Amino acid sequence: MEGGICIKLIHTSDWHLGRIFYKTHLTEDQAYVLDQFIDVVRDERPDVVLIAGDVYDRSAPPVEAVQLLDDTLSRIVLGLGIPVIMIAGNHDCPERLSFGSCLMQGKGLHIVGLPESCSPIGMSDEHGPVWFTPIPYAEPAVVRDRLGAGDAMDHDAAMAAQVRAALQATGMDPASPGCNGGTARGGDRVVALAHAYIIGGQQSESERPLTLGGTGAVDLAHFAPFSYVAMGHLHRPQTLAGERVRYAGSLMKYSFDEADHAKSVTVADIDGAGLASVRTVALGSRRDVRRIEGTFEEVARGAAPGVNRDDYIMACLSDPDPVWDGMNRLRQVYPNIMQIEWSAGAVGRDGLGCLAGAGVDHRNRTELELFCEFYEQVTGEAMSEDEIAALTALLEQAKSEREAAAS
Numbered sequence: 520m521e522g523g524i525c526i527k528l529i530h531t532s533d534w535h536l537g538r539i540f541y542k543t544h545l546t547e548d549q550a551y552v553l554d555q556f557i558d559v560v561r562d563e564r565p566d567v568v569l570i571a572g573d574v575y576d577r578s579a580p581p582v583e584a585v586q587l588l589d590d591t592l593s594r595i596v597l598g599l600g601i602p603v604i605m606i607a608g609n610h611d612c613p614e615r616l617s618f619g620s621c622l623m624q625g626k627g628l629h630i631v632g633l634p635e636s637c638s639p640i641g642m643s644d645e646h647g648p649v650w651f652t653p654i655p656y657a658e659p660a661v662v663r664d665r666l667g668a669g670d671a672m673d674h675d676a677a678m679a680a681q682v683r684a685a686l687q688a689t690g691m692d693p694a695s696p697g698c699n700g701g702t703a704r705g706g707d708r709v710v711a712l713a714h715a716y717i718i719g720g721q722q723s724e725s726e727r728p729l730t731l732g733g734t735g736a737v738d739l740a741h742f743a744p745f746s747y748v749a750m751g752h753l754h755r756p757q758t759l760a761g762e763r764v765r766y767a768g769s770l771m772k773y774s775f776d777e778a779d780h781a782k783s784v785t786v787a788d789i790d791g792a793g794l795a796s797v798r799t800v801a802l803g804s805r806r807d808v809r810r811i812e813g814t815f816e817e818v819a820r821g822a823a824p825g826v827n828r829d830d831y832i833m834a835c836l837s838d839p840d841p842v843w844d845g846m847n848r849l850r851q852v853y854p855n856i857m858q859i860e861w862s863a864g865a866v867g868r869d870g871l872g873c874l875a876g877a878g879v880d881h882r883n884r885t886e887l888e889l890f891c892e893f894y895e896q897v898t899g900e901a902m903s904e905d906e907i908a909a910l911t912a913l914l915e916q917a918k919s920e921r922e923a924a925a926s
């Protein structure tokens with residue numbers, strides 16, 4: 520498509536549609552933020568919207584999440600007439616995400632799930648062409664298999680192979696001129712979308728590690744050929760390599776360690792020389808995710824006027840003594856309290872003696888009672904009936920084994 524004086528893009532990622540946060544479905548919260556996102560797209564009128572992976576939270580997302588994505592993409596692509604390029608992240612199932620992608624690209628929706636589908640999408644402004652090259656998340660074994668990259672033994676080597684394939688597909692790799700019918704020439708601007716953990720990036724608790732035992736990190740240097748890299752995976756918005764390599768951050772806060780994040784959408788202009796200038800537009804939330812600190816008494820006084828009591832709350836309590844049934848009592852004040860955390864006062868001072876209640880009559884209590892109380896102290900939640908049944912069976916078994924050993 521023909522653009523104006525320079526290419527303008529909107530970059531977002533890590534929507535995690537269908538996410539469940541402490542047993543609460545977030546679809547309504549996500550729909551609330553996506554309404555704002557569509558308003559931003561309508562106001563900014565970018566040439567293209569880039570979604571850099573983790574579109575869904577799970578490989579088989581719930582029906583409501585699929586409907587929300589369908590509705591959101593339709594409003595942008597059909598309603599506003601703005602094309603969208605979307606890649607798979609590590610939470611997405613690449614085959615499911617890219618269902619119908621050949622059919623939809625004619626309408627301006629480009630979905631790329633698998634690493635071999637990295638054909639560039641061409642646009643242009645008055646300075647010439649700009650190529651958008653999708654680099655979806657893929658396990659090293661998948662890259663070895665599908666790109667024939669036998670040396671891709673870890674995420675870093677796999678990313679090197681994926682970037683190589685992406686450049687070859689644009690026709691820009693000098694080692695393979697004209698490969699795959701790509702028509703880009705040296706000097707053309709190329710924008711990449713990728714989903715990876717780049718060394719040096721700041722992590723958050725709600726990101727699923729890419730490997731067990733390792734970091735799955737990749738080197739920033741792989742992205743040197745690109746004018747701008749629209750990254751997904753890290754949930755804190757952040758920039759690496761000047762403004763050229765950027766994580767847009769997640770749609771909302773998905774863990775309590777993100778309480779201080781300001782979630783946003785990234786708007787980038789790519790000028791004729793291929794230099795990106797970046798700004799952000801803030802995204803608000805229906806309910807904030809935040810921590811409250813203090814004693815039980817203080818927290819139980821409730822929200823200050825004008826502060827949303829429906830926010831998702833973690834209460835960090837500093838009481839020196841245990842508080843019974845704290846979760847249920849605080850839920851009267853904050854209906855969406857998710858967790859209670861005890862600061863050093865309650866747990867650290869006297870250690871387990873403090874946890875076991877008043878510590879005077881624990882000999883009169885059953886093992887089951889003691890464990891249930893311990894569980895609730897530590898987790899902030901009562902044990903479920905199933906858990907109590909399982910524990911009862913376990914205690915019975917231990918008891919009969921003790922008796923058998925003694926006889």
Ligand SMILES: [Mn+2]
Pocket residue numbers: 533535573608610726727752753
């Ligand atoms: Mn993610």
